[in-house]
Amino acid sequence: MINKLFNHLNFNVSKYYSILILDKIISVFFLFFLAKILTESEYGLYSMSISISSYISNILLFGIGTPILVIFSKSSNLSKKTFEVIINLFKISILSLFFFSVFLITFNKFFSRNLFGDESYVIFLLPLIIIFVFDIISEYNIIYHRIKERFIINSKFLIFRNLIRILSFLIFYQLDYSFILSFLFSYLLALFYTLRQNSFFIKFISSVYYSGILLEKKSIESKILKEGFLFLIIYILMNFNLYFINFYIINFIALETYATYAFNLTIVNAPFTIINFLVYYSFPKYLYENKKKLSYKNLIKDFLLGVIVILSFFLFIYFIYDFLLFQLSKNSFSNFNLLTIIYIYMFMNSVVNFLCFPILKEKKYLKLILIFLISILINLTVIFLTESINIYKPILSLIFAQSVVILIMFISIYERKNTFYSTS
Numbered sequence: 199m200i201n202k203l204f205n206h207l208n209f210n211v212s213k214y215y216s217i218l219i220l221d222k223i224i225s226v227f228f229l230f231f232l233a234k235i236l237t238e239s240e241y242g243l244y245s246m247s248i249s250i251s252s253y254i255s256n257i258l259l260f261g262i263g264t265p266i267l268v269i270f271s272k273s274s275n276l277s278k279k280t281f282e283v284i285i286n287l288f289k290i291s292i293l294s295l296f297f298f299s300v301f302l303i304t305f306n307k308f309f310s311r312n313l314f315g316d317e318s319y320v321i322f323l324l325p326l327i328i329i330f331v332f333d334i335i336s337e338y339n340i341i342y343h344r345i346k347e348r349f350i351i352n353s354k355f356l357i358f359r360n361l362i363r364i365l366s367f368l369i370f371y372q373l374d375y376s377f378i379l380s381f382l383f384s385y386l387l388a389l390f391y392t393l394r395q396n397s398f399f400i401k402f403i404s405s406v407y408y409s410g411i412l413l414e415k416k417s418i419e420s421k422i423l424k425e426g427f428l429f430l431i432i433y434i435l436m437n438f439n440l441y442f443i444n445f446y447i448i449n450f451i452a453l454e455t456y457a458t459y460a461f462n463l464t465i466v467n468a469p470f471t472i473i474n475f476l477v478y479y480s481f482p483k484y485l486y487e488n489k490k491k492l493s494y495k496n497l498i499k500d501f502l503l504g505v506i507v508i509l510s511f512f513l514f515i516y517f518i519y520d521f522l523l524f525q526l527s528k529n530s531f532s533n534f535n536l537l538t539i540i541y542i543y544m545f546m547n548s549v550v551n552f553l554c555f556p557i558l559k560e561k562k563y564l565k566l567i568l569i570f571l572i573s574i575l576i577n578l579t580v581i582f583l584t585e586s587i588n589i590y591k592p593i594l595s596l597i598f599a600q601s602v603v604i605l606i607m608f609i610s611i612y613e614r615k616n617t618f619y620s621t622s
Contacts, residue, residue, distance in 0.1 A: 246314060246460070249441065249460070250441070260287075260291070260426050261428065261433055283422070284338060295334060302326075310322070312449065328389060332389045336359065336392055340356075343355070359392055362388050370384065432567060447459055451587060451589060455589055459540075462533060469508050504548055512541055520534075543597050546601070553607040557611070569607065569610075572603070573600065573603045580595040
């Protein structure tokens with residue numbers, strides 16, 4: 199997969215990844231600056247809002263990302279329908295977001311208490327809804343450009359979108375606007391830019407007045423949603439434990455403690471985001487290749503490349519961590535032991551992602567669903583049956599649950615490999 203990417207790498211694709219990596223570097227430095235100027239509570243609220251929006255927004259995409267990429271990349275005859283299909287799917291996501299937002303506002307105190315740890319933070323639900331809209335429209339824009347293989351356009355959109363969000367926040371904050379207003383205005387400006395860059399959104403506005411959502415039994419949209427639903431279930435279960443940590447730390451420990459966790463998680467996420475960029479480019483083609491072409495050697499090479507990137511970054515952080523925290527002048531965020539165990543979990547999470555590929559290729563979705571359900575059950579059992587309450591417990595519980603998942607997947611893949619060679 200990744201080795202195939204580099205074998206066919208051209209100037210546009212390499213430029214695409216260079217811009218995306220630069221975008222990630224800018225985002226990380228911005229979060230460092232936020233950690234310096236904001237209180238622990240404000241940083242925790244900011245991080246939690248972005249985190250929960252990422253999870254919910256992906257749910258409201260209904261898992262269509264991979265199926266829609268595969269369908270339109272497999273058949274050139276469908277290319278003319280791309281625009282229409284994306285608009286119809288976009289309508290479904292926006293409609294679902296509207297009902298979810300109404301639900302969020304109706305039970306605002308409940309969500310404020312469980313998302314942010316206190317009912318007094320109910321005002322933060324407003325920027326949260328704006329971030330939902332921002333993320334969903336951005337994701338559809340990314341999907342559309344990915345289908346058309348407009349890598350440079352897509353990467354420029356991502357970096358300018360984030361630059362507008364970052365610079366506008368800093369400007370408003372320096373003008374003595376409150377944190378909440380700076381947060382809200384920065385995402386509103388970024389949303390305005392995102393809307394201007396989405397031609398399909400303009401088409402959506404004009405079409406919503408004269409057309410409904412047509413989902414005939416044999417339509418492309420129905421096919422995408424049907425397969426996307428299985429990806430959605432897998433996504434929800436696969437990421438449940440990681441996002442559950444947020445709720446646990448905020449509700450059972452403190453918002454300020456969550457800020458420390460979120461800060462270190464941001465550092466850890468940098469190399470894993472780079473790996474995700476590579477996987478996103480090549481995964482759909484790998485997923486639907488002919489089974490006879492399945493090569494575990496290629497998968498191992500891809501995994502080893504990821505290991506090199508991950509370990510190299512960890513060594514880099516090991517030597518500069520104290521310097522970074524000294525520059526930050528915020529001792530409460532300094533916890534290298536915490537960063538290390540988060541790094542271990544995220545590495546194990548990457549292993550699980552790679553091990554998912556052969557299982558997804560066989561379309562054994564139910565097997566993955568059962569595996570992740572077992573993981574959730576183990577994690578929740580360990581967390582709530584142990585008496586100690588500290589920031590390490592939920593992450594160590596995740597590591598234990600993820601170890602079981604990796605073991606089950608290795609056994610499954612080994613059995614599948616033996617079956618494959620015995621029948622070939």
